[in-house]
Amino acid sequence: xxRAPCCDKANVKKGPWSPEEDAKLKSYIEQHxxxxxxxxxxxxxxxxxxxxxxxxRWLNYLRPNIKHGGFSEEEDNLICSLYISIGSRWxxxxxxxxxxxxxxxxxxxxxxxxxxxxxxxxxxQQARRGNSCQKQRMRKGNENSSMVSSHNTNNQAPYWxxxxxxxxxxxSNQEPRFNDHVSIRKVLxxxxxxxxxxxxxxxxxQDTATNLHHHHHQFLPVNLxxxxxxxAPSIEMVYSSSTDPLNTDTYQxxxxxxxxxxxxxxxxxxxxxxxxxxxxxxxxxxxxxRLDGLEFFYGDMVVSNGTETTSGESMDWxxxxxxxxxxxxxxxxxxxxxxxxxxxxxxxxxxxxxxx
DNA sequence: AAACTATTCAACCGCATACTG
DNA sequence: GCAGTATGCGGTTGAATAGTT
Numbered sequence: 001x002x003r004a005p006c007c008d009k010a011n012v013k014k015g016p017w018s019p020e021e022d023a024k025l026k027s028y029i030e031q032h033x034x035x036x037x038x039x040x041x042x043x044x045x046x047x048x049x050x051x052x053x054x055x056x057r058w059l060n061y062l063r064p065n066i067k068h069g070g071f072s073e074e075e076d077n078l079i080c081s082l083y084i085s086i087g088s089r090w091x092x093x094x095x096x097x098x099x100x101x102x103x104x105x106x107x108x109x110x111x112x113x114x115x116x117x118x119x120x121x122x123x124x125q126q127a128r129r130g131n132s133c134q135k136q137r138m139r140k141g142n143e144n145s146s147m148v149s150s151h152n153t154n155n156q157a158p159y160w161x162x163x164x165x166x167x168x169x170x171x172s173n174q175e176p177r178f179n180d181h182v183s184i185r186k187v188l189x190x191x192x193x194x195x196x197x198x199x200x201x202x203x204x205x206q207d208t209a210t211n212l213h214h215h216h217h218q219f220l221p222v223n224l225x226x227x228x229x230x231x232a233p234s235i236e237m238v239y240s241s242s243t244d245p246l247n248t249d250t251y252q253x254x255x256x257x258x259x260x261x262x263x264x265x266x267x268x269x270x271x272x273x274x275x276x277x278x279x280x281x282x283x284x285x286x287x288x289x290r291l292d293g294l295e296f297f298y299g300d301m302v303v304s305n306g307t308e309t310t311s312g313e314s315m316d317w318x319x320x321x322x323x324x325x326x327x328x329x330x331x332x333x334x335x336x337x338x339x340x341x342x343x344x345x346x347x348x349x350x351x352x353x354x355x356x
Numbered sequence: 357a358a359a360c361t362a363t364t365c366a367a368c369c370g371c372a373t374a375c376t377g
Numbered sequence: 378g379c380a381g382t383a384t385g386c387g388g389t390t391g392a393a394t395a396g397t398t
Binding site: 014015016017050052053056057060061068103104106107108110111112 | 363364365366367368369
């Protein structure tokens with residue numbers, strides 16, 4: 001037996017809204033509110049529309065202060081950052097962009113941002129291929145010289161240790177488990193904790209002078225993980241202290257997708273689709289690099305076993321392979337300071353969907 | 357100018373969750 | 378605790394529009 005329809009499909013108009021319908025809906029809601037019942041609303045005002053359709057129309061187009069189009073660079077960055085952090089949870093992302101609707105952001109991402117990023121990445125890869133051929137030739141010529149490696153000479157260390165392709169991430173019934181807080185903490189640190197006050201890669205528009213409650217904390221890293229059942233992305237955040245990275249009280253794990261069940265932590269699988277492609281784009285080719293405009297996802301340092309190292313030092317894959325994803329750093333403080341911090345309600349929402 | 361293709365985005369659909377009795 | 382219903386969400390569709398041949 002199927003589910004009962006939310007409205008009488010036969011008597012319901014579909015397709016684009018006419019200006020008259022818009023006016024009816026808008027004026028009614030402005031005067032009376034929704035009455036807490038979308039299903040009943042269209043009948044009250046004589047609209048042959050499904051309640052769901054009314055709701056959507058109101059939320060996406062009729063309610064006040066809706067912005068359409070004209071996404072700024074800052075909005076682009078924020079969308080990308082949040083997408084990488086939490087996946088396609090458009091309503092949460094939209095909550096961070098005043099005046100934007102989840103539908104708009106979703107469309108914008110699917111039709112433009114995604115392509116923009118992929119296009120940029122492909123160009124860079126091509127350029128890099130050209131470069132690496134050149135470098136190989138140069139290296140042959142200088143094999144016996146005492147030349148220092150290029151990334152040391154120009155201080156542009158690769159951002160992450162060399163990694164096998166994401167495909168190599170183990171996912172099976174024998175997922176690695178982490179049975180105590182120390183293990184979990186270590187892993188979280190390895191996942192990209194950045195415990196310095198170095199603001200070099202904060203979001204360009206942030207105001208570093210702002211003195212916030214979180215002043216000496218950096219909110220790192222925001223990693224992707226997926227549930228077995230729905231492959232829905234979830235968020236986890238490591239709240240770390242800049243002064244004492246190993247203080248067990250300084251991190252917070254708001255995530256169940258690692259399977260934290262009080263007895264341990266289980267890594268969960270990656271996913272297919274663009275997100276995977278995007279991650280690959282970020283980390284593949286044994287030559288991790290940044291993406292223009294996404295600099296604030298990355299930090300210059302990674303922390304291994306609680307001690308800072310330059311990210312140019314490679315991490316043993318034996319350790320790395322126990323992680324779902326390479327480290328990914330989002331400068332949360334930067335977001336806070338530009339007034340785009342996750343609203344508390346949003347946090348609560350995230351927590352409620354991600355904590356056991 | 358016509359035909360075809362690509363892109364955009366408003367709207368729909370179905371599922372998961374929340375709410376209510 | 379359960380069933381029925383409402384709401385919210387993300388994925389997808391398809392009409393309209395723009396661009397290309």
